[in-house]
Amino acid sequence: MLRDITLGQYFPGRTIIHLLDPRTKLILTVLYIVVLFMADSITGYGLMLFVIACCIYISKISLKVILRGLKPLLVVIILTAILNLFYTPGREIVRIWILKITVEGVRQALFMVLRIVMLIAGTFMLTYTTAPIALTDGMESLMNPLKKIKVPVHELSMMMSIALRFIPTLIEETDKIMSAQKARGADFDSGNLVEKAKAMLPLLVPLFISAFRRADELAVAMECRCYHGGEGRTRMKQLRMQQRDYIALMFGAGLLLIMIGIRMLHI
């Protein structure tokens, strides 16, 4: 059912990748994406493939899980492949009616698909190995300098933490209400668009009512515990960079340098 959605889900573990500081992982993910977009040769893509394969191996996340996460984007990937395959000018190898496949087209299609897949796999590495709360903490800490220009960093991250915290609850609630209405013969799957939209009403009304009730209860509970925003607030779990974080960041910097080298030498 709804719960089986894996996009953005966290898989607990105790591997070195799980243990890295969320800030390190955020920086490395951004770095990885930048380097990935710099790759423009077989060597470059090969290097990135090797890097992501190593990460997946170390994190012990099964390949099956990652592939399942890619499923919702299958259409985009196939579309990219087809467009690049047929619309890249260059040396022709086959011709079907007015469509021609070129050597450059094959190369381009392969690279683009690889780029999308590795991009997604890379971000999955982040969300699969980092608890959502750790992730928002990391973001808050990285964005801290923005407080100087009056960006409400703490409030934003608190909102995000709460939203993340309630996603599973809301999914569970949706599941329950859906079952209850189905038990009274509600049909959410058939009919045209208008009928489908109408059929959602028995689901949406109770869902909104309960979301508002929860928000209200949470606000009261937070006030009762004297929550008053980020000012002067300390943390129980402080983020601390460890030796492994510095080593990981050094690996990241190394990767960037190698990629620059590959580009400059045109290999």
Added chain:
Amino acid sequence: MDPIIQTENLTHIYSQGTPFESTAIKEVNFSAYPGEFIGIIGHTGSGKSTFIQHLNGLLKPSSGKVLFNGRDIWENKETTRQVRFKVGVVFQYPEYQLFEETIYKDIAFGPKNMKLSESEIDERVREAVDFVEVPQAWLEKSPFDLSGGQKRRVAIAGVIAMRPEVLILDEPTAGLDPRGRDSIIGNIKNYQKATNSAVLLVTHSMEEIARSVNRLVVFNHGTIAMSGTPSEVFSNVDELEQIGLSVPEVTKVMMRLKELGMDIDSSVYTIQQAKRALIDYVAGRR
């Protein structure tokens, strides 16, 4: 007599094929007959809710079968849909699924989905509110103006209005005061008597239903651990306590008296029965 609803080796595994895979119920064989009032007990997480959601086809078995009147409910799409109406399920905290502007419309939701005529729907809505003791005068009120207990009655009426042949309720009395609890169980019993339907009532409190049911089914770790009349089940005190379920206090008292050497009938679970047993004992001694 043939069972109205039956399961054969029913197994359900949640999130099969993911790291979160978990077996909620395994190899459950169960049957219920028309006119039975069955209590299903078990501690939280023992698989009761998972089990009942199979009986009206909301969950599909990972393996095994569910039969309604001897026919597999997953035979084809139409059968599955019809079973939704014949086997009514009232979920836990049903008051959270109310959505219509008026109580009348909310109760009519089920019958409407059955494609009944207006007059038939009207008859059923009125009959249903009578069963749950909600005044007819309230029908045009908004369900959101009611108290928690009243909302729950309306929600139960919404299922009763489909006139299910099997009525299943998942912890219908959770969070109610004792009087509201007894009254709702009384209402359900009236429905069962009037329609000769089978009723399955899920709970984790023994005291609550021991008096009303003909049969108790005890769930533990996704399997049926015990099944029988209340006195049969309550005679296994040790086993029940191991499972983490409590026996009614009066039963415990009577058991203890028996242990102390009094020759009394200890398979009782209500104050009335205990009183009779004690009177019998005293009379026997004289």
